[in-house]
Amino acid sequence: MSLATTTIAPAGEESRIRWADLAPFIALALIVLFGALVNSNFVSSANLLNVITRSAFIAIIGVGATFVISSGGLDLSVGSMMAFITGIMIMAMNYLAPAFGPWAIPMGAGVALIVGSLCGLFNGLIVTMGRIEPFIVTLGTMGIFRAFITFMTDGGSLSIDRSLREAYRPVYFGNFLGVPYPVLITFAVVMVGAFLLYKTKYGRRLTSAGSNVEVARFSGVNVAKVRTIAYVIQGFCVAVAAICYVPRLGAATPTTGQLWELQVITAVVIGGTLLRGGRGRIGGTVAGALILEVIANVMVLSDMVSEYLVAAVQGAIIIIAMLAHRFTANR
Amino acid sequence: MKSMTLKTGLLLSTVTTALALSFGAAQAQDRNITMAVSIPAATHGWTGGVVYHAEQAEKEIEAAFPNIDVVLSTASSATAQVSSLEDLSSTRKLDALVILPFTSEELTGPVAQVKEKGTFIAVVDRGLADPSIQDLYVAGDNIAVGANTATWLSDKLGGEGEIVVLRGIPTVIDDERIKGFSDVIGKTKIKILDIQYANWNQDEAFKLMQDYLAKYPKIDAVWANDDDMLLGVIEAVDQAGRKDIKYALGGNGMKQVIEMVKEGDERTPVSTPYPPSMIKSAMYMTAAQFAGQAPMRGSFLLGAPLITPENADQFYFPESPF
Structure with a gap:
């Protein structure tokens, strides 16, 4: 992961800003160091691979959220949307399995990507055309998607066809030269996302729309279009995460992806993206996602905290990380 | 999308049942005992099972006892359950209420009000804050x-x-x-x-x-x-x-x-029941109170015997979502 992030750091800016950009990685390194001191099992390759693979979902969705948030928007529906796409994808695969065998998997994944992009487009159009606060719009669609998955599962669980299960499992559990597939997929999403955000005209328009709408409009940026595309990117990323998620447990339930939206937003903000828009840090988002998973992992591996207080310590560490970030940024 | 069409069918049938209920006054006259059932909506596996078994019991009881009319209502929160209780009790005379309360404290007052009108109260799973309100209590252990x-x-x-x-x-x-x-x-x-x-x-x-x-x-x-x-x-x-x-x-x-x-899994050879079908036990017992006048007042604590390969069939409901 660290390899990916060093290439992303924007070149040619003042060293002061670059120092601030490093803050999430320094925080991650400190937590990893702490984990290694607490329990030697933490640094075992099996544990580290587990944690990095697990953080892939939040990281992939986080890349999309970095676009939405730096454009001045917000998407609270990602957790429910992820569950909804998972449900649709499983139904599509089960329907196609008798006719197409294992080919049902890529076809179902294709359906997921289309449905995800459409969900994002739906959010984006209501926000921009309807001129409604993104907080309210996505709060509404969050409920809608959650109700759909509950309806599709009858409150129970929706499992993938047994014949597909074995063929699909490697997408989460398999690896290429020792690197798990979800990590490779995250890497690809991060590279494409970073290219879009930092190297294209679209990326620059997006951040300018996020930092000051009026100025962006006067300089000829179609703010509505730019923001709508950001939501479509978000929906696409959610679908990519869903494709990696299904092979893990092979089922969708009404609790799938619950509260992920908060984890995603936390990861994005810890990573240095401004919640009010105007600045996006994709590498930082990945570091943020890793920080969240590593904290949870260290909490279980250490015996220091009662099981009743784990959430309090997690919350405190996140706040401390943000304070440290602010401190380094102001120097 | 087989299950999708199935669901559309289900939705349609729900709509038609609702229509049939509002128009079927003649039929309701023969059914002179009304049993209202108030349960949480299917938001996760276990409550999904509660809804499934309540629906099954509704069909079975109405077929078995022609004088009992079962009215089923699901609620997605404690507040919604209070409102649905008010709606149920203000529009008709309830002879019996079977309720799985969302929370103990919030539902105690509203259920007590229903009780004042002379309704038989059966409480399932989560007890009310004041146990003197209930006539029948059914729960798992x-x-x-x-x-x-x-x-x-x-x-x-x-x-x-x-x-x-x-x-x-x-x-x-x-x-x-x-x-x-x-x-x-x-x-x-x-x-x-x-x-x-x-x-x-x-x-x-x-x-x-x-x-x-x-x-x-x-x-x-x-x-x-x-x-x-x-x-x-x-x-x-x-x-x-x-x-x-x-x-x-x-x-x-x-x-x-x-x-x-x-299947005789070696690592998971047993489970323990805390069955959502306990709603069914409560509905059947309430029906017996009215239809057969079998005394049903008291508390009924379901045992939690181990589910083993020998008795697993008794606990297996392939159609239920849970």
């Missing part, structure tokens, strides 16, 4: 769920070994199960290495189990306290390829796990 599993496990492990435990959501239900379990384990030489919350969520159980596996090189058994979480646990154990775990147990009697028990 969470302490036994924990205790029976612990007794079985310590038997199989020969009274010693090292185990890990996953907790659900911090609630009375979870506390009682853990208490029943740890009280029995405390009397043996079995050591509980770790106990953490995974919120009755498959994903969180998967992650927690991965962490347990990384932390402890040898684990003899794991108790997930719930079958939904057990599925996540098993996935994590299989993925890590760990052979030291002799037993992985859950609880609740989810159909996927009952299937494993039936």
Whole structure:
């Protein structure tokens, strides 16, 4: 992961800003160091691979959220949307399995990507055309998607066809030269996302729309279009995460992806993206996602905290990380 | 999309039933006893099972007792349940109310008001704050769920070994199960290495189990306290390829796990029921109170016998979502 992030750091800016950009990685390194001191099992390759693979979902969705948030928007529906796409994808695969065998998997994944992009487009159009606060719009669609998955599962669980299960499992559990597939997929999403955000005209328009709408409009940026595309990117990323998620447990339930939206937003903000828009840090988002998973992992591996207080310590560490970030940024 | 069409059909039939109910006044005249059933909406596996079994019981009771009219109402929150109680009791005379309360405190007052009109009250699962309101109380035994599993496990492990435990959501239900379990384990030489919350969520159980596996090189058994979480646990154990775990147990009697028990799975040979079908017990008992005048006032605590390959068929409902 660290390899990916060093290439992303924007070149040619003042060293002061670059120092601030490093803050999430320094925080991650400190937590990893702490984990290694607490329990030697933490640094075992099996544990580290587990944690990095697990953080892939939040990281992939986080890349999309970095676009939405730096454009001045917000998407609270990602957790429910992820569950909804998972449900649709499983139904599509089960329907196609008798006719197409294992080919049902890529076809179902294709359906997921289309449905995800459409969900994002739906959010984006209501926000921009309807001129409604993104907080309210996505709060509404969050409920809608959650109700759909509950309806599709009858409150129970929706499992993938047994014949597909074995063929699909490697997408989460398999690896290429020792690197798990979800990590490779995250890497690809991060590279494409970073290219879009930092190297294209679209990326620059997006951040300018996020930092000051009026100025962006006067300089000829179609703010509505730019923001709508950001939501479509978000929906696409959610679908990519869903494709990696299904092979893990092979089922969708009404609790799938619950509260992920908060984890995603936390990861994005810890990573240095401004919640009010105007600045996006994709590498930082990945570091943020890793920080969240590593904290949870260290909490279980250490015996220091009662099981009743784990959430309090997690919350405190996140706040401390943000304070440290602010401190380094102001120097 | 077979199941999608099935669902559309279901939706249509619900609409037609609603229409039939409002227009079918003539039919309602023969049915001179009204039994209202108020339950939480299907938001997760267990409540999904409650809704399924309540719907089944509604059909069966109305077919068996032509004078009883069952009115089923689901609510998505405690507030919504209070409103639906008000609607039910203001529009018709209720002879009986079977209720699975969302929360004890918030529903106590509204149920007491229904009671004042002379309605027979049957409370299921979660008790009200004032037990004098209920005529009939039907519930599962969470302490036994924990205790029976612990007794079985310590038997199989020969009274010693090292185990890990996953907790659900911090609630009375979870506390009682853990208490029943740890009280029995405390009397043996079995050591509980770790106990953490995974919120009755498959994903969180998967992650927690991965962490347990990384932390402890040898684990003899794991108790997930719930079958939904057990599925996540098993996935994590299989993925890590760990052979030291002799037993992985859950609880609740989810159909996927009952299937494993039936097939004689070596690692998960038993489960413990905390059946959502207890709503059915309460509805049948209430119907008996009116139709057969069999006395049904009192408390009925369902046992939590172990589900084994021999008796698994009694607990298996392939059509139920849970």
